[in-house]
Amino acid sequence: MVQKPIYLDNHATTQCDPRVVAAMLPYFSETFGNAASTSHRFGWEAQDAVDQAREQVAALINTDPRNVVFTSGATEASNLAIKGLIQPLLRKSGSPPPNIITNKAEHRATLDPIKKMQRTDAAVTILPVDESGRVTPEQVADVLCDETSLVSIMLANNEIGTINPIVEIAELCRSRNVPLHCDAVQALGRLPIDFEELGADLVSLSAHKVYGPKGIGALIVRRGNRRARPEPLLDGGGHENGLRSGTLPVPSIVGFGAACQIAGDVLQVESDNVSSLRDVLWSRLSSELDGLQVNGHPTEKLPGNLNVSFEGIDGDVLMNSLKEIAVSSGSACTSAEPEPSHVLRAIGRSDQLTRASLRFGIGRFNTPEEIDYAADYVVETVNRLRNST
Ligand SMILES: Cc1ncc(COP(=O)(O)O)c(C=O)c1O
Structure with missing residues (x-):
């Protein structure tokens, strides 16, 4: 469960x-x-x-x-x-x-x-x-x-x-x-x-x-x-x-x-583990949804990081619809008015795509079952939102 x-x-x-x-x-x-x-x-x-x-x-x-x-x-x-x-x-x-x-x-x-x-x-x-x-x-x-x-x-x-x-x-x-x-x-x-x-x-x-x-x-x-x-x-x-x-x-x-x-003792095993969970998440999302763009470097990147922009969707609606997973959006809530992320802007994403981005950060305590659940949940939510517009 x-x-x-x-x-x-x-x-x-x-x-x-x-x-x-x-x-x-x-x-x-x-x-x-x-x-x-x-x-x-x-x-x-x-x-x-x-x-x-x-x-x-x-x-x-x-x-x-x-x-x-x-x-x-x-x-x-x-x-x-x-x-x-x-x-x-x-x-x-x-x-x-x-x-x-x-x-x-x-x-x-x-x-x-x-x-x-x-x-x-x-x-x-x-x-x-x-x-x-x-x-x-x-x-x-x-x-x-x-x-x-x-x-x-x-x-x-x-x-x-x-x-x-x-x-x-x-x-x-x-x-x-x-x-x-x-x-x-x-x-x-x-x-x-x-x-x-x-x-x-x-x-x-x-x-x-x-x-x-x-x-x-x-x-x-x-x-x-x-x-x-x-x-x-x-x-x-x-x-x-x-x-x-x-x-x-x-x-x-x-x-x-x-x-x-502890980090020194487990570093290699943990990095392999979180990067394979990240790869599973990405292969599920990319095979079941279209209109996705990964943000960041294809190889030179942190093991547990997956930052994805979703085309054709409103960022605020997306975030508000994802209550069962705790992820960050492309809007940095560092001020009263959430601003589109300066990092995604710096790599050339439009404001609209920046807002419709999710940062998944996979870590030590995540399990394969959680990743499977999250993949199902994101695919279903994105499909529902895209079909309703
Ligand atoms: C890259 C980076 N630098 C600096 C900080 C700030 O760290 P702290 O929360 O220890 O002040 C953070 C945390 O958000 C971070 O991710």
Whole structure:
């Protein structure tokens, strides 16, 4: 028996894995010390738990645990990377304004702080993306200049799953001594990430996309690169190597660590599993319905992602008719007035097709029965709506 609604929105957030919850629980009431209390056992135990979690997060992306700066999530991590690097440069009198390079398909956690820097006089280049949502190293090379102080390109897109060629972009940035920030939120636990091979200097991560708790994430900061060390946004106790003051949320950090440990253990099997469920869903939809367009790259994409536009249908009616599955629509509800997705617009979809798009995000807890049910349900609903117009 399939339980409804079926959760197929694993790019928005993921269910906290019960093993993660179990790992967190003792840190609310039994081991509740402040990790910064150095004079007693309560503090030492909390600090030990934070150290272990830091190692677990670092291990998943093959980096030195000292590079991990815990934040409240990826929004804060990206704000820290962007504002923390650019604001000090804006204050320097007599030098030309710093230049930032990014692209149209980034998450708002990257685009909005960059736009804010633009309003305070940074020069910003927002590159277009190709029809699959990708940015090429050549595009970046064409606009890199002596004033470029930061390049920010995501590893995998949260709407269409497209994976960018970060290794090549990072090589280019390194050859010009320009720091590269990379939002790797959607890739964490879904693709193997090796921080050293990736070559980015600053990487944003979030626990709640990898079956961990909400409200905790990290900025990975490459040690030894002075140009890539952000100025802290918060002043206070100097936690996290001076980069993020504030008492550490030990239970959340423990949960993030446990989530990363589990993700590392199951990554390959889970990726194969969700990508085969995604392929089943797509083969059912594409063989039983016509007028569909897949959004994103045909091969360079996240395993559980399927983003489809439905021709000849009204997007709002489609969304309102799909109560038994939890998916995202092509309208981003980030404001009072839902706006057509800026990512689907960036890859050239019309507003009408953008609104009539669904993002399926398949994850750890989805079953083949759920995918079968969802396929039947979408086919039947789309046919009904098309026949009624
Ligand atoms: C690609 C991407 N970047 C950043 C974020 C923001 O992460 P957080 O919710 O941890 O602030 C999200 C989550 O929606 C995301 O998908």
